[in-house]
Amino acid sequence: MDLKIATWNINSIRIRLDHLANFSKEHQPDIIALQETKCSNEHFPHQALEEMGFPYRINHGEKAYNGVAILSRIPIETYGNEDFNGSQHTRHQAVEIKHGHTSSKAPLILHNFYIPAGGDVPDRNVNLKFGQKLDYLTNLANWFKDDTNPHSENMILVGDLNIAPLETDVWSHKQLLKVVSHTPIEVEHLKAVQKAGNWHDVMRHFTPEPEPLYTWWSYRAKDWRASNRGRRLDHVWVTPKMADKATSVEVVTKVRDWEKTSDHAPVLTTFKL
């Protein structure tokens, strides 16, 4: 079977329900992992999402900020959520995907992350948020290394990781070296997470360097396509067992053109199970 998984920092789920409906209709994803839902569980728009064709929904949100959710057409069950830096922010949700095509005994796990943005100044001595971002990544790496945590050989990790690791993941490597999201210390921390879980970068498998690849463009540009000052902040990673099952990845830039859209474009990945 084909399994289509989208990841999208939607920047408020409630204000963009129509966009979500249009995106779902056009691309027919089986599963959508959302970040920055900015919505407590109490106000989560279950009915609208049910009508959109997502009978399985897991929201892990809070009022006003952060928040992750996973919507699905096929059964999913929670596999846990972690607070990796003690901030009590809702930034992680893992689910088991019950796809029913069990060629392997190991469960198929999807991790959805919203990693802290990290504030303005890339120095933990003057900017607490930057320290919290680095700590989140350090603790995440340790969590993946620790065999007492629930892991599977079949895992997919998606989300807004808020770091553009490669030189061609940003519009200007030189001009962004001191800008939070592309500083060398953040890149090191992200690579440590990648190594700890033996994660493979699916987006760069299909679009190798040095081809530029972005998923986020600032709201402030008059014409985001013309200036094209993008960054690849959103990612799709897989464990080695899942790497050859991925058949395509698309950054759906068309959505970034929509009226009052998110500053992140959705990323759509297809797997053959």
Added chain:
DNA sequence: ATGGCTTACAAAGTAAGA
């Protein structure tokens, strides 16, 4: 020219994004 915009909020200016 990276902050020019965008969001949430027991609402008029803050906080936060990145």
